[in-house]
Amino acid sequence: MDLISSAFREGTTIPARFTCDNINVSPPLEWTEGPSGTKSYALICEDPDAPRGTWVHWIIFNIPATTHELPENVPATESLNNGARQGMTDFGSVGYGGPCPPSGTHRYYFKIYALDFVLDHTGPITRKELLGAIGKHILDEGQLMGRYKRSS
Numbered sequence: 001m002d003l004i005s006s007a008f009r010e011g012t013t014i015p016a017r018f019t020c021d022n023i024n025v026s027p028p029l030e031w032t033e034g035p036s037g038t039k040s041y042a043l044i045c046e047d048p049d050a051p052r053g054t055w056v057h058w059i060i061f062n063i064p065a066t067t068h069e070l071p072e073n074v075p076a077t078e079s080l081n082n083g084a085r086q087g088m089t090d091f092g093s094v095g096y097g098g099p100c101p102p103s104g105t106h107r108y109y110f111k112i113y114a115l116d117f118v119l120d121h122t123g124p125i126t127r128k129e130l131l132g133a134i135g136k137h138i139l140d141e142g143q144l145m146g147r148y149k150r151s152s
Contacts, residue, residue, distance in 0.1 A: 001142030002032045003112045007072070014108060014146035020100035021150055025073035026058065034114025035139045038065045042113045042134055044127060047099065049106040056127045057108065058096045059087030061134075062118050078124065088124040099148035107145055114140040 007027040008014050016022040034041065045058035060074070063084045076095025079085055091097040099108050115137045119125075125133075 001034060001112060001114060001140045003029060003110060003142040003144040004031070005029050005110075005144060005146075008146045010144055010146075012146060014099055014148045016151075019098040019148055019150075024096075024098045026070065026096035026098075028070065028072040029110060029112075029144070030069040031112045031142055033068060034065065037116050038114040038139055040065055040115050040118045041067070042115060042119075042130060043070070043110065044113075044130070045096070045108060045110045046127065047101070047106050047108050049101070049104070051102060054127075056088075056090045057098065058089060058110075059094075059125065059127060059130055060084055061087065061121075061125070061130060085121070085125075087130055088126050094124055099146075101148060101150060103150075105147050105149040107147055110144045110146075112142050113138050 005027050018027045041063040042061035047055040064082055067082060078094050086094040088094060089097045113134060115134055116139050117137050119133055
């Protein structure tokens with residue numbers, strides 16, 4: 001699967017508007033259709049360069065199989081109008097939390113998963129819980145990596 005954004009390309013700098021240095025809204029994302037049998041999508045955004053290990057910036061799951069994009073500025077609510085749900089980030093909240101590296105340039109991986117089921121889960125979910133639940137249900141996946149370094 002291909003995952004792209006109209007805001008930045010693979011390996012390039014994520015614009016400040018999508019970070020803690022600006023308005024901190026989620027970037028627009030689009031992906032190619034999953035394989036036959038796809039029932040939903042899940043997306044995780046994480047920073048593997050964080051000082052304490054991988055930092056989770058966004059979890060969204062139960063994205064309908066008919067949906068192939070997320071608009072800019074997805075509301076920071078547990079449930080979305082299309083039935084998708086958002087999980088708990090390492091900021092301690094649901095919804096997108098943009099890049100905010102303490103020092104240096106960090107990489108931010110947006111990973112999309114095509115799943116053969118819709119997750120029956122209520123309440124916030126963590127990255128570990130989500131990956132455990134979807135592990136045997138991933139039909140395909142794709143990723144987009146952007147970089148960010150805070151201005152001095």
